[in-house]
Amino acid sequence: MLAAAGVLDGRRATTHWRHAPLLARAYPEVHVEADALFVEDDGVLTSAGVSAGIDLALALVEQDHGAGLARDVARSLVLFMQRPGGQSQFSAPLALRPPRAPALRAVVDLVAAQPADPHTATSLAATAGITPRHLARLFRTELGTSPARFVEDARLDHAKRLLDAGHGVAEAARGAGFGSTETMRRRFVARLGVAPSRYRARFGTTGPGDSRG
Known part of the structure; x- marks a missing residue:
């Protein structure tokens, strides 16, 4: 929807590896990073899927409130501390x-x-x-x-x-x-x-x- 609305034109973005080739073909103005978990470009954030969305959310918590709170949130959700956005999807x-x-x-x-x-x-x-x-x-x-x-x-x-x-x-x-x-x-x-x-x-x-x- 973001790509169709033109929000991603000229920006880097990611999506689930299964759909990345389709996104790249359908919207050539978008710089698709098919192997990233999540991407932020000029305030527009995209993630690769549900679990990557959790990584993105934890990264935002850390950015706004510090690593301590992000670790507490991850612990309460029984999750590992978030992976960085550049961490690869599963051999996409x-x-x-x-x-x-x-x-x-x-x-x-x-x-x-x-x-x-x-x-x-x-x-x-x-x-x-x-x-x-x-x-x-x-x-x-x-x-x-x-x-x-x-x-x-x-x-x-x-x-x-x-x-x-x-x-x-x-x-x-x-x-x-x-x-x-x-x-x-x-x-x-x-x-x-x-x-x-x-x-x-x-x-x-x-x-x-x-x-x-």
């Missing part, structure tokens, strides 16, 4: 239904299985047996994204999994194919609004490779 870019086009499905499966490989538009198109331009058109039509953005999403998703499991930032950067910790840090900050080390401190578990990068 890779949880979409399989593409209809077999060529695109082959590329999606390859990137999801091996995100750290040196994927390029040319190499992915060769895997699909089509031209890079045709591949880009398939990505845009079926997934509402580009091949490069999809590869980045897959690498971010894999890096988050590694950090969640307790691996260090440097190890996660290597394992996800970012090449360097600085490259991964820039991508995390740009896409998720949080540095990998902070993400790991908040969501990671103690485990092997426990070196903090």
